[in-house]
Amino acid sequence: MTIVFDTLAKIGFFFVLIMGLVVVLIWMERKGAAFIQDRTGPNRASIGGVRLAGLVHPVADVFKLLFKEDVAPANRHAALYNLAPWLVMTVAMSTYAVIPFGDYLTVAGRRVPLVAADLSVGLLYVLAIASLATYGVVMAGWASNNKFTFLGGIRATSQMISYEISMGLALMGLVLVFSSLRLTDIVAGQGDLIWGFLPKWGVVVQPLGFILFIVAVFAETNRNPFDLPEGESEIVAGFHLEYSSMKFALFFMAEYAHMVIGASLIATFYFGGYQIPWLPRPLIEANAGLILTLKLIGVALISMMIAMLFFRRAQKEKGKFGDARDREPVLGAGLWVLVAGGALAGLVLKPWTIGPVGADMVASLLQVMAFVAKVVFFAWLFIWVRWTLPRFRYDQLMHLGWKVWLPLGLANLVVTALVMAIV
Amino acid sequence: MTSDLVFILLALLTIVPAVWVVFSPNIVHAGFALLFTLFGVAGLYAYMGADFIAVTQMMVYIGGVLVLVLFTVMMTRVPLGKRANYGLDRFVPAGVLSLAVFGLLYKSITSVDWGAGHTEAVPTVAEIGTNFMTNYIFPFEYVSLVLLAAMIGAAILIREEKFSEDEPENGETEVQS
Numbered sequence: 001m002t003i004v005f006d007t008l009a010k011i012g013f014f015f016v017l018i019m020g021l022v023v024v025l026i027w028m029e030r031k032g033a034a035f036i037q038d039r040t041g042p043n044r045a046s047i048g049g050v051r052l053a054g055l056v057h058p059v060a061d062v063f064k065l066l067f068k069e070d071v072a073p074a075n076r077h078a079a080l081y082n083l084a085p086w087l088v089m090t091v092a093m094s095t096y097a098v099i100p101f102g103d104y105l106t107v108a109g110r111r112v113p114l115v116a117a118d119l120s121v122g123l124l125y126v127l128a129i130a131s132l133a134t135y136g137v138v139m140a141g142w143a144s145n146n147k148f149t150f151l152g153g154i155r156a157t158s159q160m161i162s163y164e165i166s167m168g169l170a171l172m173g174l175v176l177v178f179s180s181l182r183l184t185d186i187v188a189g190q191g192d193l194i195w196g197f198l199p200k201w202g203v204v205v206q207p208l209g210f211i212l213f214i215v216a217v218f219a220e221t222n223r224n225p226f227d228l229p230e231g232e233s234e235i236v237a238g239f240h241l242e243y244s245s246m247k248f249a250l251f252f253m254a255e256y257a258h259m260v261i262g263a264s265l266i267a268t269f270y271f272g273g274y275q276i277p278w279l280p281r282p283l284i285e286a287n288a289g290l291i292l293t294l295k296l297i298g299v300a301l302i303s304m305m306i307a308m309l310f311f312r313r314a315q316k317e318k319g320k321f322g323d324a325r326d327r328e329p330v331l332g333a334g335l336w337v338l339v340a341g342g343a344l345a346g347l348v349l350k351p352w353t354i355g356p357v358g359a360d361m362v363a364s365l366l367q368v369m370a371f372v373a374k375v376v377f378f379a380w381l382f383i384w385v386r387w388t389l390p391r392f393r394y395d396q397l398m399h400l401g402w403k404v405w406l407p408l409g410l411a412n413l414v415v416t417a418l419v420m421a422i423v
Numbered sequence: 424m425t426s427d428l429v430f431i432l433l434a435l436l437t438i439v440p441a442v443w444v445v446f447s448p449n450i451v452h453a454g455f456a457l458l459f460t461l462f463g464v465a466g467l468y469a470y471m472g473a474d475f476i477a478v479t480q481m482m483v484y485i486g487g488v489l490v491l492v493l494f495t496v497m498m499t500r501v502p503l504g505k506r507a508n509y510g511l512d513r514f515v516p517a518g519v520l521s522l523a524v525f526g527l528l529y530k531s532i533t534s535v536d537w538g539a540g541h542t543e544a545v546p547t548v549a550e551i552g553t554n555f556m557t558n559y560i561f562p563f564e565y566v567s568l569v570l571l572a573a574m575i576g577a578a579i580l581i582r583e584e585k586f587s588e589d590e591p592e593n594g595e596t597e598v599q600s
Contacts, residue, residue, distance in 0.1 A: 080455060120546035124478040131486025135458060138490075142451060142497055150497070157494050164486065181548055 002110070010116040014096040017372070021379065022256040023058045029383050030054065036387040051328060061249075068245040073145055076242070080143035085243065085250035088136030092257040095129045098122035099264050100184045101371045102274045103281055105364040106357070114274075114368065115184055122183040123175060126265065127168055130220055133258070134160045137222075137229060137239045140251070144242035152238025155394070156229035159219055162401035163226075167216035169409030173209040173416040174202055174269055187273035191280055199277040202270035208412045210270045212405055217266060219401070221258040224386035228394055263378035264371075271374050274367035281363050288359035291366070293347070300343035307336035426470075433470055437463030454493045461485050475548045 031054055034041025043051055045060040072081065102114030119125050134157050141153020175181060178189040192200040203210045219226040230238040240251040267273060276284070284291060314329035354362065392400070440459035447453040461484045468477035555563045 077452075080452070119474065119478075121474050121478045121548055124475070124482060128478050128481035128486060131482060131490070134486075134490055135455075138493060138497075139455060154494065154497070157490055161487070161490060 006112050007116055010114070013101070014116065015093070018093060018096065018257050018260050021260045021375070022253050025256045025259060025379055025383070026058050026061070027055050028380060030057065032380070032383045033387045065246055065249040070245040070247065073242050075145045077143040077145065080139050084136050084140035084143060085247045087139060088133070088254040089250050089257065091129060091132045091136060092254045092261060095126055095261045096264070098125050098183050099268055100187050100273055102364050102368040106360045113184070114364065118182065118184050121181050123171055123181045123186070127164065127171070130167070131160070131164055133220070140243070141239040146242055148235040149239050149241045151235045152229045152231070152241070155231070156222060156239060159222070159226065159228060159397060162398060163216040163219035163405070166212055166401065166405035166409045167220065169406070169413055170209040170212035170216060171269065173206050173412050176416050176420050177205050183268060187268060187275065190272040191275045199272060199275070201272045206270070206412070206416070208408065212409050212412065213269065214266055215405065217262040218382070218385065221262045221382070222255070223259065223382055225389040225392050226397060227391060228397060231391070259379050259382045260375060263375045263382065266378045267371065267374035274371040276366060276370045281367070284363040284366055285359045288362040289354045292354060292362050296343045296346045300340045303336045303340040303343065307333045307340065310336060430470060433463050433466040436466065450496055451493070454489065454496055458485060458489055461489060472545065473547060475551055
């Protein structure tokens with residue numbers, strides 16, 4: 001019974017992580033795009049005059065999409081048309097079953113591994129699920145009964161098939177290095193050091209494989225510069241053109257869920273997953289008290305600095321707008337002061353005298369936080385690339401996939417095999 | 424008890440869409456139904472503890488073969504709103520043939536001793552890999568040779584026929600080289 005409960009808890013963790021990150025990513029995408037294009041970005045939605053720098057917008061979006069009329073084409077294939085958004089979302093979420101987000105957590109004397117399903121063929125499972133992602137898109141494109149959506153579906157299919165191969169080849173090099181298909185083994189192997197100082201991360205031992213993989217992941221998630229299935233300038237909006245209200249929202253959320261998963265895969269395979277470089281788990285557990293104390297002080301200092309920035313802005317822009325907006329910097333400063341106060345209040349509990357049970361929890365928590373931080377960074381990379389690079393032409397995409405990436409992947413595999421045979 | 428339930432659910436997931444594949448008049452619907460059948464078969468493999476084969480089934484049949492099947496079916500013959508119509512002249516020979524195959528399969532399945540028991544699931548990847556590289560190296564290489572031949576054949580088939588049209592130009596390049 002406990003295993004059922006454990007698994008449900010882990011699924012819950014991932015559900016919260018993905019859904020929370022989706023909301024944050026939509027905000028990050030809009031604000032990031034605005035930052036790159038030298039604009040202010042969304043800042044109009046507000047709750048009682050409080051705008052939170054546009055963070056209210058995703059909430060407003062949810063309400064808008066929930067209450068919008070669901071307009072569907074009359075000549076659709078109803079069953080497939082309704083199934084497609086759910087399929088896209090389900091497939092996007094199910095990759096997470098095999099991704100380890102921490103080493104283990106000791107709950108009431110039991111060691112609970114922090115991965116929902118530790119499959120011995122985890123890496124192949126990731127590839128298999130990635131190939132499933134095509135179906136929702138094709139189904140949507142075909143069932144909408146529209147030539148633009150159909151073109152989008154066809155494009156998505158051929159693109160995903162083309163880049164799956166180089167993705168698999170890039171990962172095979174990684175499998176040779178860590179000699180396991182189990183994701184927990186791959187992450188555990190990345191905790192070692194090469195020559196005593198260099199973390200044995202996938203990106204260090206497989207630099208070419210990393211570049212191949214990250215481009216293939218971009219192509220698989222249908223994100224710019226590979227967002228040809230959407231291609232709004234050529235085929236209007238591609239496969240989700242005929243969807244509206246919550247069905248469209250599912251496609252939209254699935255895109256961001258795919259981004260979260262792509263970022264998690266990059267972090268897991270090439271950036272050590274939950275591993276903190278030069279800080280293996282035994283070391284964290286031995287010095288948990290010190291680390292926790294330093295961390296609380298650090299959080300307090302950083303949030304005090306942010307609060308001071310807000311406070312200075314409040315001083316400088318006093319009465320600039322003449323309405324509720326003037327209160328925003330004061331509110332921001334107050335929030336960060338609260339965070340700093342919380343961190344300092346934590347010091348009263350004497351964290352440096354923490355026991356072994358607490359040390360274990362601190363270690364698990366730090367590892368999960370390291371994983372989430374890496375995921376957020378690579379999700380930001382997705383956004384950064386989208387607003388920096390132009391879209392590929394279709395023939396360029398195919399050329400890159402089949403004539404450049406595939407031979408490079410093969411070369412990487414062969415060279416890796418040779419090096420592994422010699423060393 | 425729960426494992427029986429899992430088996431029944433997986434079997435249903437395999438059989439119900441399979442029936443749909445056969446009887447659906449719309450060939451694209453049949454293709455999408457086949458997706459669920461193949462998924463159910465992968466589930467059955469996983470249920471039997473063959474983790475590697477289950478995932479390979481998903482990767483090869485769902486991720487590769489079926490995508491291409493759907494791709495071509497959609498491109499060639501998309502009966503939007505229309506239904507393909509097959510008469511009795513096709514049903515009778517197909518029925519006779521299927522019944523014969525079913526009889527053969529039934530006979531062989533019932534006459535084989537399958538051995539009992541649901542063994543503990545153990546990782547199979549390493550063993551399969553070792554066997555491929557040692558005991559079964561010849562069949563393994565032979566299959567890859569067949570695949571290579573198929574790939575070369577496909578490449579030749581899709582190549583543009585330039586030689587008949589640009590004969591003189593071709594001759595020139597030959598001289599130059």
